[in-house]
Amino acid sequence: MITGQRVLRNLYRDSVSLMQLSDEIQSMEGISQASAIMASENNISLLVDSGLLADKIPPSPNDLLVVVEGEDQNAVEAALEAVDALLSKRADDEEGGEVESFQPRSIPMGIEKMAGANLALISTPGVYAAAEALKAMHMGLHVMMFSDNVSHEDEVMLKRYSDEHNLLFMGPDCGTAIVNGIPLGFANVVSRGNIGVVAASGTGLQQVTSLIDRWGGGISQALGTGGHDLSAKVGGVTMKQGIRALAEDPDTKVIVLISKPPSPSVMEGVLKEAEKAGKPVIINFIGADPESINGKNLFGVPTLEAAAEAAVSFTNSTEKNIRNAVLHEAYLGLVDQIAVKLQPSQKYIRGLFSGGTFCFEALHLLGQKLGAFFSNIPINPEWKLVNVWQSQENTAIDLGDDLFTQGRPHPMIDFRLRNERLLQEARDPQTAIILLDIVLGFGSNMDPASEIVPAIKQAQKIAEISGRKIAFIASVCGTDKDPQNLSAQEKALADAGVILTESNAQAALLSAMVIKKIGG
Amino acid sequence: MPRYAIKDETMEITALSLGTPIIRKTFTAKVVSVFDHAINFKIDGTGEMAAFISHLLPDQPRDIRLDDREISLREWFYPGQRLDCDQGIVRLSIRNCYIYLNHGVITDCYLPDLPRNGESISDTCLSFVRLQMDKAETKYYCKANSFDRQLHLTLKKYTNEIVAFLKLADVDSAVQSSRKLIGLGKGLTPSGDDILLGFIAGIHILSLSGIEFIDLKAQYFKAIEHLVGGTGLISRKYLLHAISGYFSKALIDLIAAIYNIEEETIIRQKTIRVMQSGHTSGFDILTGLMAILGMETLSVQEKQPVLG
Numbered sequence: 001m002i003t004g005q006r007v008l009r010n011l012y013r014d015s016v017s018l019m020q021l022s023d024e025i026q027s028m029e030g031i032s033q034a035s036a037i038m039a040s041e042n043n044i045s046l047l048v049d050s051g052l053l054a055d056k057i058p059p060s061p062n063d064l065l066v067v068v069e070g071e072d073q074n075a076v077e078a079a080l081e082a083v084d085a086l087l088s089k090r091a092d093d094e095e096g097g098e099v100e101s102f103q104p105r106s107i108p109m110g111i112e113k114m115a116g117a118n119l120a121l122i123s124t125p126g127v128y129a130a131a132e133a134l135k136a137m138h139m140g141l142h143v144m145m146f147s148d149n150v151s152h153e154d155e156v157m158l159k160r161y162s163d164e165h166n167l168l169f170m171g172p173d174c175g176t177a178i179v180n181g182i183p184l185g186f187a188n189v190v191s192r193g194n195i196g197v198v199a200a201s202g203t204g205l206q207q208v209t210s211l212i213d214r215w216g217g218g219i220s221q222a223l224g225t226g227g228h229d230l231s232a233k234v235g236g237v238t239m240k241q242g243i244r245a246l247a248e249d250p251d252t253k254v255i256v257l258i259s260k261p262p263s264p265s266v267m268e269g270v271l272k273e274a275e276k277a278g279k280p281v282i283i284n285f286i287g288a289d290p291e292s293i294n295g296k297n298l299f300g301v302p303t304l305e306a307a308a309e310a311a312v313s314f315t316n317s318t319e320k321n322i323r324n325a326v327l328h329e330a331y332l333g334l335v336d337q338i339a340v341k342l343q344p345s346q347k348y349i350r351g352l353f354s355g356g357t358f359c360f361e362a363l364h365l366l367g368q369k370l371g372a373f374f375s376n377i378p379i380n381p382e383w384k385l386v387n388v389w390q391s392q393e394n395t396a397i398d399l400g401d402d403l404f405t406q407g408r409p410h411p412m413i414d415f416r417l418r419n420e421r422l423l424q425e426a427r428d429p430q431t432a433i434i435l436l437d438i439v440l441g442f443g444s445n446m447d448p449a450s451e452i453v454p455a456i457k458q459a460q461k462i463a464e465i466s467g468r469k470i471a472f473i474a475s476v477c478g479t480d481k482d483p484q485n486l487s488a489q490e491k492a493l494a495d496a497g498v499i500l501t502e503s504n505a506q507a508a509l510l511s512a513m514v515i516k517k518i519g520g
Numbered sequence: 521m522p523r524y525a526i527k528d529e530t531m532e533i534t535a536l537s538l539g540t541p542i543i544r545k546t547f548t549a550k551v552v553s554v555f556d557h558a559i560n561f562k563i564d565g566t567g568e569m570a571a572f573i574s575h576l577l578p579d580q581p582r583d584i585r586l587d588d589r590e591i592s593l594r595e596w597f598y599p600g601q602r603l604d605c606d607q608g609i610v611r612l613s614i615r616n617c618y619i620y621l622n623h624g625v626i627t628d629c630y631l632p633d634l635p636r637n638g639e640s641i642s643d644t645c646l647s648f649v650r651l652q653m654d655k656a657e658t659k660y661y662c663k664a665n666s667f668d669r670q671l672h673l674t675l676k677k678y679t680n681e682i683v684a685f686l687k688l689a690d691v692d693s694a695v696q697s698s699r700k701l702i703g704l705g706k707g708l709t710p711s712g713d714d715i716l717l718g719f720i721a722g723i724h725i726l727s728l729s730g731i732e733f734i735d736l737k738a739q740y741f742k743a744i745e746h747l748v749g750g751t752g753l754i755s756r757k758y759l760l761h762a763i764s765g766y767f768s769k770a771l772i773d774l775i776a777a778i779y780n781i782e783e784e785t786i787i788r789q790k791t792i793r794v795m796q797s798g799h800t801s802g803f804d805i806l807t808g809l810m811a812i813l814g815m816e817t818l819s820v821q822e823k824q825p826v827l828g
């Protein structure tokens with residue numbers, strides 16, 4: 001290996017920029033390590049000790065030192081030459097280009113540049129988000145708030161204001177919506193149609209809209225409510241706004257509601273609003289008993305896939321299908337095939353989810369079939385993991401939880417943490433099944449299969465060395481119109497030996513049947 | 521190239537908050553460094569450092585947060601630029617730009633003034649914060665990069681050494697180990713500096729609680745002041761502010777929450793807010809802080825721990 005360095009005098013960049021610079025250089029061809037670091041005496045000593053600097057250089061703590069390790073001299077020189085370009089590129093991105101491409105820096109400037117805009121998407125640190133949202137609403141804009149860490153009091157205030165002024169407020173912590181056919185945040189490209197969705201769950205919305213598309217239906221509007229909307233404090237304001245909007249929308253024939261079970265008082269209000277819609281309303285309160293939902297135009301369903309199927313069947317005006325939470329016939333044959341390959345020590349499922357709702361739905365289905373299922377978001381407090389970094393018996397983890405995402409991208413984008421955990425589970429002789437969700441669409445990783453397949457193959461090798469075979473069961477949430485190419489993703493996963501099901505629910509049910517088969 | 525904020529026009533900017541009341545007076549200064557969201561300047565005569573920061577950033581010690589929504593800081597400031605402040609109105613040389621400081625709210629970033637109901641730190645709350653940090657630690661150092669691994673081990677080694685020496689009231693040895701942390705690590709405020717900043721906050725807190733730490737604090741802080749030359753200007757500024765008792769509002773809010781035994785959701789939010797600073801800065805500061813707050817009382821005279 002060859003090393004090289006450059007010192008950039010009196011160059012100031014914030015910590016995140018320096019990290020990004022290091023990552024970009026490290027990803028260049030032929031480069032194994034790179035660091036952009038202040039040239040303090042202690043850093044220089046450490047670089048020499050770790051072999052990244054051949055000799056000590058005079059310390060200059062206000063200067064930036066870029067050190068690179070690569071396969072050969074050419075690679076190292078190319079990387080060091082690229083530093084200036086990367087630093088300039090970063091500065092240029094901030095300053096903008098010609099007058100025609102200037103970036104607006106406030107909401108009034110944005111409206112001036114885009115006449116007719118009627119929705120503001122707010123993505124600022126939480127402490128500033130409420131003020132920005134109010135400004136937007138003062139100017140007559142609807143709001144989608146991606147930001148989280150907004151206080152409940154602010155959320156109540158904002159939603160009250162939006163109601164009083166007949167504006168739609170999606171959020172806070174709303175990461176997914178499809179408005180007038182345009183995916184916003186993390187969302188899939190789906191066909192337009194006559195099914196409207198209101199969801200207090202990002203991946204729940206993605207699953208339902210993707211399946212609707214797959215089964216020949218289409219989406220009129222898909223609205224997110226944010227994570228706390230259905231709490232007692234907030235009262236389901238946005239969900240009710242969404243129901244009213246879809247009820248009045250002539251292009252919407254069927255409405256789907258998705259959420260975790262709301263508080264009883266909120267549920268009552270939401271169901272009352274749904275009854276007034278005058279259209280069929282299909283309701284999946286994940287984990288709740290669908291039979292508890294009663295009303296002339298209300299239909300409770302047990303799973304996200306059931307919601308999608310019911311919605312499509314209602315719009316087709318054919319036999320109205322409401323599916324139970326059972327494993328499809330098409331997958332029944334797989335149960336024995338998987339079970340027969342497992343060793344006696346292999347007893348447990350390890351679910352590694354990037355979507356919180358996928359994890360939650362799986363926990364309910366798996367819990368119903370298998371009993372105790374440990375998690376960082378357990379459905380029973382007694383099943384809370386003692387240490388989220390270590391699985392216990394049957395375990396399913398929501399890797400999108402704050403615990404795992406501080407200072408790093410969401411697992412739908414960055415697969416490193418999930419891959420590491422996957423290998424950890426593979427080393428555990430008790431792991432029978434690794435259960436996964438792969439989420440496509442805008443905002444997600446542009447090639448999830450290429451990120452996870454190497455880890456799956458390595459995991460399979462680890463298991464094989466000990467004479468074990470681990471079953472990888474997954475569902476891919478997406479459509480053939482998504483930028484990642486659904487069929488290519490599914491093929492790559494299947495070629496790596498992953499057993500794919502059409503939905504998250506089916507993946508969970510298949511896993512449960514296998515474990516029951518082996519006596520779990 | 522022409523921009524939205526055309527430089528021939530007059531631009532008026534108000535300060536949203538001031539990390540110090542001193543800045544309302546009359547002074548002249550020179551801009552030292554210009555970032556996307558922060559401008560550092562040095563006040564003539566006193567040599568004190570302060571900064572204008574974007575409204576997007578949380579309050580920081582001695583920093584003045586501006587309502588910069590209509591402008592780009594980089595377009596209006598440059599290194600070496602003169603600033604002229606007359607009774608709270610700052611004028612920039614060459615630019616037609618006025619910054620009004622007098623309406624800014626003074627943010628209480630001074631640690632000794634933090635609001636607290638309890639007299640002592642809540643152990644339960646400390647454990648909860650540590651739990652959040654344990655879960656975050658792996659992600660920063662889980663890469664296969666050998667330099668990162670070595671950095672992590674080195675930071676841990678000196679952190680543990682300093683705490684062990686402070687427990688024994690062996691300030692000289694603690695200072696020698698602190699010398700190894702200065703400027704060590706990645707980022708504009710290297711991890712070693714942030715850990716030291718956490719130590720400094722912790723030592724301030726323990727002396728507030730009446731533990732016999734006063735002499736040790738004075739000795740240790742005096743020594744750290746002489747070490748700060750080993751790191752860059754920006755980090756140096758924050759370390760010196762810390763020694764004077766000034767910290768970011770996010771950190772002070774967390775400490776207050778721990779003192780006031782707030783519920784877990786609140787402490788978790790405030791912990792996450794601190795950990796959102798920079799890349800690993802927040803986490804490193806908490807590492808230093810938690811290490812000190814975890815120390816039991818000690819007997820300075822006997823030079824051995826009273827407990828544990």
